[in-house]
Amino acid sequence: MSDPILIWGAGAIGGTLGAAFIRTGHEVVFVDNVPEHVTEMNEFGLRIVGPIFEDTVRAKAFLPADLIGQFETIFLCVKALHTDAAARDLLPHVAPNGVVVSAQNGLNELVIADIIGRDRTMGCFVNFGADFLEPGIVTFGGRGAVVIGELDGSTTERLVALHKLLLDFEPDAVLTSNIWGYLWGKLVYGALLFATALTNDSIADALADPAYRAVLTDLGREVGAVAKAEGIATEAFNGFDPGAFVPGASQAQIDNSFDEMVVHNRKSTKSHSGIWRDLAVRKRQTEAQDQLGPIVDAGRRNGVQTPLTARLIAMIREMETGQRTFSPDNMTVLASAGTVAVA
Incomplete structure (x- = not known):
């Protein structure tokens, strides 16, 4: 898996995923639109609390307007109502061979594909329990299903690689041909x-x-x-x-x-x-x-x-x-x- 991994939206889902990736040795860059959250992460780290694991991880964090560069592996983790705007802000940062994984709730893959391109969009399903508590702190409250799949149901090299990455977070993560x-x-x-x-x-x-x-x-x-x-x-x-x-x-x-x-x-x-x-x-x-x-x-x-x-x-x-x-x-x-x- 190519590093660094970009997490766009460092709240409940994105913060939990990003912290797990950092704990298993991956470089992660966070983007979030809450200035206080970005400041806390840069100054004191991102703190994960709850029964699954507790840790404070360090990674660079940016406001959307301050991010520079392109990334091959991107997890979009914003609320569904912010998907359109986030995808448009994210577009310049998607590498030509990059992929945007929709770690969200809803049918956001359709919105992302219209903006980023269907060939650079991947479906993802998450059902673990997490909450954004306050700037710099996310709670990971319970394990749940994590599933990833190509929109057309095919099995590709990038899908296999991303599934392997998600296994670092959830040992029972599923690779599926039926993400829809x-x-x-x-x-x-x-x-x-x-x-x-x-x-x-x-x-x-x-x-x-x-x-x-x-x-x-x-x-x-x-x-x-x-x-x-x-x-x-x-x-x-x-x-x-x-x-x-x-x-x-x-x-x-x-x-x-x-x-x-x-x-x-x-x-x-x-x-x-x-x-x-x-x-x-x-x-x-x-x-x-x-x-x-x-x-x-x-x-x-x-x-x-x-x-x-x-x-x-x-x-x-x-x-x-x-x-x-x-x-x-x-x-x-x-x-x-x-x-x-x-x-």
Whole structure:
């Protein structure tokens, strides 16, 4: 693997990945748009806390406007809503034979490919638990699936090399020929996480609550129906089976998937989603439109109605603007949007 590795976005995902790469002997350069975070990293290092490992690593960190040079290996780790702007800022720094790995949530590979080029874009799926705590400090709260794959499903030399690199972070990292199956599988799960953020319950508690199961099931089925209409064979991860939410799945499959999700999330010290944290702690815009919006768009293209997903986006927006507060009653409001049974 060619060094240095560029990490664009040194928050929860990027900081955790970059620190792990540094610990295994790789040179890393960080870019972040928070000046205080960049200053802390340059002066005192990046501190990783939590149950997996605790360490302070040193690496050069830059604001986007201050970075010079081109890089062959780049991990783009910004929030989905910042992908377009970040990819445009990143473009001059991508070497002619370089590759941008989308270590994000959502279908950001499509945005990156339009700007950077499909041949220089690689898909990546991450499900580990991490949070940006404050400038210079990131918590790594729980292990989770890490998957990498070419957008066209091929197995290339660069894919093999990047998979080897990710094994330095996650020993069970997967090389896949079906990265879109993992990304759409995470969209099903992600929709459920957005719904849990309507309450103050932890992820595990919300997924375990019988009062929420019906609306969460309908929401998951809605996204699963869109994935099926797109021709996607979704992939399971960390006990979550997105196949339990496609049309025709049994109630036993659904219940088992929920139960496994609860078990997985109770193992992590990250009790609440990054979505909840954006709303409750950081008081900032979430990724709702950028992660869930493409589901609605794909549903429209395929004739699959998505009333619950659309209502969820609107409710999260209301929370962002202070028009709605955290409450279990929000689940009832979401359920009132109704859903459409699909064959």
